[in-house]
Structures are given as structure tokens and as C-alpha cells.
Amino acid sequence: MRFDMEREPLGVATEVVHLSSLKRWSQISPTQQVIDYSATGETPKYNVSPFPYSLDLNRKVILWVGDISTLQVDAIVNSTNESLSDSNPVSDKIFSKAGSQLKEELYSDVIECRTGEIRVTQGHALPARYIIHTVGPKYNIKYQSAAENTLHICYRSILQMCCEMNLRTVAFCVINSVKRNYPPEEGAHIALRTVRRFLEQFPDSLDHVIFALESHDIGIYEVLLPLYFPRSTYEEDIARWQLPVDIGGVDGEPIQVDRQIRIIDNPQHTLHPEDETIDLSGQLESSVNVGEHAFSQMQGDLDQQRLLGERPVSDPLSDIMVKEIQHQERYERLLRRAKSEDLSEISGIGCLYQSGVDRLGRPVVIFVGKWFPFNKINLDKALLYLIYLLDPIVKGDYVIAYFHTLTSNVNYPSFSWLREVYNVLPYKYKKNLKAFYIVHPTFWTKMMTWWFTTFMAPAIKQKVHSLPGVEYLYAAMAPDQLEIPAYITEYDMSINGLRYFQPEAPT
Template identity: 50%
Template sequence: MMEEDGSQDPLGARDHVVYVDNMTRWNFTVLPLASDDDSQNHSESEEKVSPFPWRNDLNNKIILWSGDITELSVHAIVHSTNERMTERSSVTETLYTKAGPKLEAEIKNNIKVCKTGDAKISEGFDLLSRYVIHTVGPRYNVKYVTAAEGALFCSYRNVLQLVRENSIRTLGLCCVHSGKRGYPPKEGAHIAIRTVRRFLEKYGSDVDAIIFVCDDGTYNVYEEVLPLYFPRNPQEEQESLAHLPEDIGDDMGEPVIPERQIRIMDKPIYPKSDDRDFDDKTVDLNAEFGKSINGTVGQHPFASMQADPDTQKRLNPRSDVDMKKVEARKRYERLLKRARTEDLTDIASLRCLYRTGQDRFGRPVIVFVGRNFPASTVDLEKALLYAIRLLDPIVEQDYVVVYFHTHTSGQNLPPMNFLKNVYHILDHKYKKNLKSFYVVHPTWWSKFATWFFTTFTASDIKQKVHSLKGVQYLYAKINPDQLDIPSFVLDYDIKENGPRYCVPFEEGTVEEL
């Protein structure tokens, strides 16, 4: 359905060409409401006004599609790369192959670099598209979320700005927020779609179609987020209100960072002589500046502006710390909401993380089985959501974790960056109420990794981590009937330590081996 005879392609004959006219527009992806009467009755009962109202004209310019972006017969496509334009991915390789050597030469000799959040345009050369817009998305770090959000918005905004400047009517827009740079797909989709929505509200007449080009990993995310910003009927518009994030950006779609906004008092203090006609007066800035020199600057309304945020931070550094805590809490609450609603049965079926009984002090015990965790293939984001769903009701009180490192290989170990992100994402109560973290059957490498992580990232739990060379060392703290231990762990323990071995414990202490 997507492909046509190459003879119809004005840019030349191609084996695989996808034409915009043959693609399904967003407004045709669902049936309209049953009747006008139903719509009228529904609108009468509405109490809230959506910041993204139903606009059929805008929906008609949106296409959601999964495929090879180089097969699109459009005016321009977007290429996500790195700052030195040396990105090596399957998409980039395909792009360079089809564009021919002239594109690489153009980048090497003329474009050279592209800063994070910036966008640069080149010819498409042998591609179907006339232009290629190159942009660099940010690397995601939970410590600098606002910076990443701002940079990602800039990428999309600058791409769309080039669209206007070069009279581009049809655009293939890839996911700039790539998983390779650690950006959460859903959070990135919100910024991408919201920015396009605001752009079309202002400059929709300049564009015929914007195609969100996804792959198998991002298509479902975009399909879920798109109705929030491009509702397809009044009913969907109202249903979307409950799912919109707290930060819906400004009138351009840019994320709102409260501490960077200019703060002006609601009611400036006017000089009495100017009360009646200040709005109608032409202000003589030279005269007003003269007043400030004479010590009367406090009489002018501009003097009612509060101190700039950077100065306030220097004077009151505590406020910046409090703001970061608030942001971290909001971020965790968003993850918790997702954890409670998303289908995580595939993660639960792995039996890598589960709750068992209680230790001798009545504290709940969480078991993590390293061998059962396919870190190289599992969806790490869903694994984090499952952990939050399981642990959140437990960590309100003291708890302990038992990690079986038995038969664990490199395929079972998540990236260190992921562990760092998880540590910073989790609410403070996780670290505060964790009383002991037992590592059973550690290897030399696991001991080193644990020491490195608890020394440079998680120093506040360093004293809570204990390495145990055998299962029986757990029994001094946790009764055997309170532990659900996989059979392969017990078999390995017997093979390594024998059926019975002495455990030299003193009451209330754990020997680190």
C-alpha cells in the first residue's frame, strides 16, 4: 500500500518509495463520534478546558509511521547524530549509503560539527528527500533532567525553524531522543509531540505533513502519547486531560523551569502621580534613568521586580537544594503512577525479583536472583517500574534485600550507568529504610564492583552491604522457612561449601567474607 511504481516518483525511479499521499493521516486513525447530538451533550457537561483542543486541521497534517526514513518521498528528513557528525548506527549507515559520497563530503568540509540542541541542514543529494536536517539530542542524566529536557526541546524547535526558513512542506521527523543516549522514550515523546503541536498552531499553514518516523521500540509509545496533544475528537480531548503531565510547556512547547522565570510582582507600586495614566504614557527612559541616579529608582514600577534567580541562589543556596528535591519527588511520583498502571507481567514472570518472608526482626525480605535477570535483552525501564511497584509499599518501613549472585554472568549485569540512574531516581526512603543488603556467593569482580559503586555513588548504604560466601550465613538473620531460595542456588552452595559448614557468627553481627 505504501509503495508505488517508481515512474511516478518525480525524483527518479526507486525500488522502495513511500509517498505522503498514500499514508494515513492522524485524523483518519479512528472513527468520528456517533452523532452531533452526542458531541453537544458531552460538551455541555465539560468543566475543564484542554490546553490542546481537538483540531481536525492540525490532525490532518500528522502521520505516525514505522519504517526506513530514507524511503520517504518528502522535502526533508531529520537525521539524529552526535556533535562531531560521526554517529555510526544502522540508520546513519543507510542514510550515507543512499545519499552517496557527496553527503559525507558536505558534512566533513562544510558542516563539520553540530552542538547539542542545534540543527543544521544539507542537501539530500541522491536521497529521495531534497534536504537532510541534522540535529544532536542530549544525553540523559537524572541529575540534570531539566537541562536534558531543554536541550531536547531546542533540537526539535531548531529543526522546525529550518523547516520554515527553507519552505519545507513535508518532513520526516525521527526520534531525536534516542535510547542510545539514555533518554526515556515516553518522556522524549512528550517533548517531541508537544513541540510539533505548538509549532503547527502558529505556523500550520506553512506545512503540509509532519511524519513521526518510529521503529518497533518507539511506535507504541508515540501511539499512546499522540492523543494527549492531538486528540481526534472532543471525547478523546476530555479523556486526555487526566493523562497530561504537570509540565505542558509554554506556548512554544518549551519545558517550564520555575526558577529560571522572571518574577514580577502582581501589583507594581506606582508613584501616586502616575496611578491613573501609566499604561497610556510614553516612558522617557533617559529621564527615568536620571531618577535612579537621584536615588528615586524605588518609585518606578520596574524597581518592583524581584532579584534575578541566579542572585537568589547565591544568597539562598538552600532554595536550590529544595527545588531539586521537589523535582526528584515529582519524577518519582510519575514513575510510580506508571508502575501501578502498566502491564509488567513479563517482568514478574522472570522471577528475578520477589518478596519472601521476614527476617528475625520482623522486617520484610526482598530477594533478587541475578541469574534470572536477562539484562542484555530485558526492557530496563519496565524492570525499574516493576521494582518500584513491588518495593514502594514495603520501603515505608525497615526492610532487607538478599541478592543471589550465584551463576551470574555478564549477560545478567545491567550497565553501571543504569544502576546510577536507578539509585538517584528512587525516593530517599529506599536508602533510609534499607537495613541490610546481603550478597550471597559473590565473586572477586562482584566485590570490586560493589565496593566501587558504594564508594563513589551510593556511599550512604556502604555500611549496609554484606558479602556472604554461603547460604547458611543468612540463617543467623533470617529463618530458613522465611526464605524462598531457587534450587540451583542451594545445589551450588552444597557443591562449594559441603552439606554442613560452620558459621562463626556472634549474636547481632554478620561476618564479611
Template identity: 55%
Template sequence: MRTPGGSGGVPLAAVPRWSQVPAAPVTDYTGTAPPLHAYPVFPYDDAINSRFAIWQGDISQLEVDAITNTSDETLSEYNDVSERIMAGAGPDLKEEIITRALECRTGEVLVTSGYNLRCRHIIHTVSPKYVAKYHTAAESSLHNCYKNVLHKAGELNARSLALCVINTPRRNFPPDLAAHVALRAVRRYLSSTAAPRLVVLGGACGPELAPLSALAPLYFPRDSREADAARWLLRDPDPHHERRIRIIHNPHTHTQPDDDTSLDDELAVEAAAAFARACSPDTQRLLPAASPAPHARRTQIHSDEYERLLRRARSEDLSEVSGIGCLYQSGVDRLGRPVVIFIGKWFPIADIDLDKALLYLIKLLDPIVRGDYVIAYFHTLASSANHPPFSWLKEVYTVLPYKYKKNLKAFYIVHPTFWTKMMTWWFTTFMAPAIKAKVHNLPGVEYLYSVMHARQLDLPAFVTEYDMTINGLHYFQPDTNNT
């Protein structure tokens, strides 16, 4: 391995392998709904787990054969990963990119020397942007990024690869969806090669790696119990491996061709991209305008109002609301979905500007609700002084776009009172029916442990202290069989 000048590198011996990370307690799903798969899709394999690691830190400091850089097509994008790599590699890397006019297409890879970094190669790739309307193409393209990086590392005979989280925040990928794509690609690659290669999935911040750590047991089970539990949790084990597009030679006949013609994932992405270009705004301007229906006009009005509020939320000073600490993201659940915590006791209705509270809500949730998410509301020791007026709740529910309701998978109310249950029933029945089936009243914190690990919940001390007083030993030994 190349060892450039300088010190402070991180040796691979300091990176714990996934096989060395203890398995977490596993929920027993037997006796509940039937499993989604008859057998574990990704069986327990300690040899594969010893060649995989999830590591929090600066991957440009790892002493590996190759590292991954995520950038744009001209390799000039600045993000947390690329800035560290460009700074560590020195001016020679930037000079090569400029003088050779290097470019890399979305989903593909390009290799340069590591220069002053502690690696021999830098494998550059470009993540697609996520647009919900074309989510299939975006997922396939991101899958190609990981697949091409891994196979290029193999062609370079790299025995160790530091693999960054390729989808940067500006690409808008839902974190849990992107984590599934990354873990699936790595597991498939390590299962297909017997070479003693080590793949380190690394990131500089905890929130970036939280979905990966939460979902890794589905693809890299550390014992037979985790492999078996994945049969209930892993819905689509390998969509990119099986997905194909069939081309019928004559679209006006129902006669099937003699042999099916299929495109692989790369061509599927190109076809979707061509369709997206055909439906670009420039093309749409050439089409005759149609009069929108009344419902469409109302939807457009609400969309315009939300965009206006989003711009305000990004530009105004909301520190007086954020400083209260009543609303924040706290880890992920067992399916890798972000968990949003709301502490009712800390929501001072009389002393807070509700307009700014709405702006802060939008600022916090807008990047989260692009994918599935859950909310846990703690009514612990809350009083009438913490109950928001129904007029404000109705305004919030009306102005938030459909993605907030659609991608909300569960709304847990912990320590509800009789008044809370009644008001929740009334509100979800007459004002918010779209989320009625997603609301769950839980008498204690321990009932959350079947859907999210305790260490993912960052709760105020008074919540856990109150929970211990009413639930006693159940707090320490929760019984979630009936949850």
C-alpha cells in the first residue's frame, strides 16, 4: 500500500469488523403475521461479516488501497466527502481534473491516483438526484454507483476499500432507501467474490450512518436469530437484480415476440432519463395548456403556500423555537426510518410564536419526510398549558403537503391521558382521517422497544423517571409480545 508523507492515518486494525459488533436483541415475530420469505434471503455468514465494517470517521484518513469520492459530473462538487479528499490529496489531484478535463457520468466511475492521501486510488462516482416520480430510475442508478465502485476496486486488485455514503444530502435520497441500496450492493458483491477484500462503509457523522447501522442486520446478520428475523422485515431483497424492461417490437399488436428482449439496469436508467428529458419544462411549454380542475387548483394553492413557508423557514432566525428542544430527530427505528420526537411538556403555548413554531416544524421535517418516517409524541406530565389550539393544528395539517401524510408510517402517543385519547380520536376522525390508522396510544416507553431500539431514543430524564414510577420492573424487562 502506498504510504505518503504525513502522520495521523487510521490503520485498518483500528476499524472493528461487523463480525465483532455484538448482535442486538431480536424481536420474536413467530406467531404474528406470516413471514415475507420462507428462508433467510441473506443467511448468516461470519466470513462475510469479517470483511465488512461500518465506521464513523474521515475516510480520507484510512490506510486503505482505495477510497470513494462522490461528486458531480465535472468532479467539482464540494461536499463533506469531496472537500476532505481534495484537501488531503493536494493540488495535483485538482490539476489532473482540470488539465485532463475529467468527467464522470451519473452511475459510472472514474479512477485517479491517491496522490498525498493514504491510498493508491480514488474511485470517483456521481450519485443521481432523487425525484419521487422517477424513483425507480434513481434507485437503479444509485445501485449502479455502488456496484461499479465495488467491481472497479476488484479490477484494481484493491484488498481494502473505504466506501463513502455516495448519496449526498443535496441529492434528496430518503436515508432509509439509500441505506438499503448500499447494504444490498455490498452484500451481493462480497457474496460473489472469495477474494479477501475488506469494504468499510464510512461517514463523518452519526446521523449519516444511523440508517446503515439499523438496517445492516437485515443484510449482514450476526447470528441465526437476526437472519431469521429478517424474513419478516426485508420486503424487497433484491429489486435491482431482478428488474427488467421488455421491449415489444410492435406496440400495436398483442402478439409476443419469439424471444424476449430485456435491458439491464444501466439501460433502464438511460430510458427513464430520456423520458424525463422528453417531459422537461422546455418540452412542456410547447404543449397546449389545459385548464386545471378545481381540486388541482386547490392543491396548487396549498403547494405554493408550502413553498413560501419553506423559503421563510430556511431564511428566518428560528433559534427561539429550536432552543426549546421540544421537537427533534432521535435516531432511527428497526427498519431504518428516522424517528421524530415531540415532548409535549416542553411546548409552551402561551410563550411561543405559533407561526415560528410552524416554520421550525417545516424546516426540521422537510428533508426527513422525503422517505418513510415515524413520530413519537410524549404526553408525559403535560398539562392544558401545553395543548395547541385546534385551529393551529388544522392549519398545520392543511398546509403540509401529501408526502407528510403518505410517508408517515406511525404516530406513537406515549403516556396519553383520557383527554388526549378523546381529542386524538376527534381530530383524526373529522380533521385528519388520512393518518387515523397510523396513530397508536402506548402506556409506556417500553412498548416502543419492539419497533425501535432503546439506544436510538434520546429522551429527557423526567420521561424515563416517570415511566419507571408507573411501570416498575417492566421498564427494565419490557414485555413486548402483545405490542
């Protein structure tokens, strides 16, 4: 099946292309070719397809042949080189239509982009709001695994960035470049399974993902897309034979079990989640670049096994390490943004700040609930400001005092946002938090605290303490170390009086 009806003749100027004019993958009829694999006696690779039929996911996907620079979407992808100056048909069209301001932004603000990383610029004169630039890997059979990892990271990082920036529609060009010797079919497998896994994990994050292809790539995607996004139970069934043996991990990432770091190699080692958890933040102080990281230097043995047809045995420890590295990479991307973006609109609110130290010399972070207008602020920037403020503090022990005084519904964050924040923050935030005081709690805070610490954060449950008044904090911190708004002390005196019983606060 071809998409000739949607091709555009070369050299013909096109108007802005709106998504409403493009067919969704769910609207393209499934293939009518009937293949009875069971009659051939060939054994399927999978008893059940790992990519089941989903009408909701198929409605999000668009396969289109055309000029990506004409699409009116939130973001388009530009596959380029490290100096952001690659000359290829897609990049040339993007730069031509975006105008000179794009080059000025790249040369003055971005400068370079390493392999596997991404950079975001404005769309300028393009219909798209943003351009996400990325550098795909060079391919060498000797270092095949490093190339596969890097290509996966390119696609995954773009999708995560769309989430972080609240972008609903993104158009991908083919990132794996033939100029860099990357086999087109192998690259398409990684692209499709990475997008599929992301949409499964975050079904509400994106409205549409467009694969904007040139004519020489469409044939590959027409064949492979039904394997990862089957449009019927029949396509789902035959995919059990047609899918490759290697379909990646939970995120679509390549699995290289032979390169895993063995953490538990001491026969006397015992597992104590609270006491023995390894904090990787000290070892991962910069983003992991697969092309340069030590992981990519250990390629030969595994790739030789692949050529010989050997299949490594799965090891759950590798999944843990991969997830930890990906989690750290995401946090470091957010930290870089937090240090570079203008966050004055959040810092000016004054709801989050450091206020002295407690009696053990630990920094005290103050959060004023009434000054947090949850429904009116940019939550992405709120998260960035939280990271900007706390990152240097959480390297050691610290405590938080949350004042729920005179808050209302407009100040209450949603459970989904709290969950996202908790999941983004690395382990050092939870480990080094020694106490979380809630002052002037209400029924809402008690219910929220119970739910959150029971289902989301049981590790910090014993660190959370509800206090009916400000003076209950004085056993843990001196009054001159506690800077709080006047309305809090006025309210406190109105309900508790000038002096009242001060029990020893928990630590």
C-alpha cells in the first residue's frame, strides 16, 4: 500500500499544512494480504504480540510524505550535525523557510549539539512553534550497540522534551542518517518502538506524532508501522511472526545485558532499601553521552555474539541501571534548563525559599501554601524553580516546613502534578530529607499526606509531621532562623494564643 495521494511534486511551493488535512494511521485501511503463517509450520517469535492493537494510539499517529517545514505543529525535528550546520534536504528546507533569525539563534545561543543530545529553538518564520535539533549517531558494525542506544536516546529525549514543554504535537523526520551509514530499516525499528512505548506510558502527553518522511523512506515505514501500531487484530496476530527478536526494553531501548554493571557481587551483601540504596548522582554529574561514555566502549563482544546469532539472557539488574541512568539524564536536562531560563515569574511569588538552619545546622526550606497559585502559574517553570533552588541544598541533609495557613482550593496542587514532581526528583532528594513539617494542617492536608505517603512515597512517611502551631517548630529550629510572612504568625496567635504548650518536635 502506498500513499501517492499525499505526495507533493518537487519544486512546487506548498501552503501551510494543517493536521486536520492529514489522515491518521487509524484511518488508513489495514493490509488485505492474507498470510497464514500457521500453515507454514513456522513458529512465531511471540505467543502474544508485545504491541497490541490500540485504536487510541493509532489515532495519535500520522504517516505522511511531504515537507516537514510546512507543518503547523508545536514542534518539528531537525536531524543535523554537531555544529548544527548539516546540509541535507530536510535541514535546508527548514533553514530556508525559518529565516535568518534561526541561524542567529543557533550561532549566538546554542552553538553546538553533541551526538545523542537535543537543542530547542524557536520556529521563527515556520508554521511550527519550535524546532528540536538532534544529532543522530554514526553507524559502524563494530559499534552497532552504541549507535542503537544513541538513536533511541535521540527519539526518547525529543518526546520527553515535548512533555516538559507541554507540546502536544511533534513531527519527526528520519533521524538516522544514511550519510552517517545508519541502515534505514534498523533505524525505523528503533524509532517506531520508542514512540510506541512512550505513548503507552504517557497516553495523555501528546495528541499527535507525525512521521514526516521523504519518498525514499515511505516504503520501510509502510511495512514496519503495522508491526508496532497494528490497525486490526489480524495485523496484531501476524506481527508475532514478523517482529524482530530484539524489540528493546520497557522504553524501547536496546538491551545489552553483557555490559551491565554488577552491583551485588558480595555474597555477604544484604538488601536494605532504606540503608543500602546506591545514590548515583555523585557519579553522574553530567549528562550521559552514549558516544563518549564507558558503556559505548564495551561493544565488541556483544556485537560479535549478535553476528553469530547468540542471544543473551535477560537480567533484571540491567533494567534497573538503564532506568536509573535515564532518570538521571532527564533530571540533568531539567537542571540545565533551570539554570538558563528566566524564572522570575515564579521566584517573584515568594512561596518557596530557604530560611536559616535548624538546631542541627541543616538548611530549612520554607513553602508558603497560600502564595502558591496552582491554577494560575506555569507548572513547568514551577518545577524548574524548585529544582534550581533545591539542587544545591539537597546534596546534604535538609528539612522542609510547609505552612498550610489560610490556603484554599486554588492553592492545592493536583495529585498527578505531585506524582510527576516526586518521580522527576532523584534519590538524593528523598534520602537527605530529614523532616517535613506541615504547620496548620487541615483535613485536606491529612488526607493528601496519607494518600501520598502510602501509595507514592512510603520511604518518607516517617519523616512527615503535622504541627498545629508555629511554636511547635521551635524545638527543632530557633525562632530567629524562621522567616515567615506576618499573616501566619497573626493567624497562629488568633487560634493558639501568645504562649502555649511546646512539646519536643520530632527530628
